[in-house]
Amino acid sequence: MNRSKIQNHLALFVSMAALAMLLAPAGALAGDAAAGKTVYTVNCLSCHGETGKGDGPVGMVLQPPPRDFSVGDFMFDGDGDGKIATDADLAAVVAKGAGAFGGNQMMAAWAGMLSEDDIANVVAYIRTLKK
């Protein structure tokens, strides 16, 4: 194989990889934790706290308290498939609010305020807070 053929193959490979990323199915929730950190800081930190312990200024006074993301035990079956604590569950709770699952109404429904990407990203970020 000559040099330009190799370069062509390389270019094809790179563009296929880029295409695969673009075409990743929407339901796959391949969230970007770095982007999620911004979403978290703006919208979630006041309750869930900087390190996710639920000790934000608002979170401290709530009962039941915000979920402690440093422990990472989750409760609600957001997508109703009989399993808890999957990314899809967390995304559904964030979208619909904990009240929709019998939890604290203070954990609001974010669907109107955050895009699906924002929610996937913030879920990815929450996963990084587990110690």
Ligand code: HEC
């Ligand atoms: C006003 C306070 C408040 C804010 C703001 C808040 N939460 Fe919560 N969150 C809570 C509380 C309280 C709970 C616990 C609900 C319960 O156990 O009944 C909770 C629970 C959760 C859970 C646990 C779901 C489960 O299955 O256990 C997730 C995930 C979550 N919040 C994500 C977020 C994200 C992401 C944001 C920002 C977009 C956010 N929260 C903003 C108060 C808040």
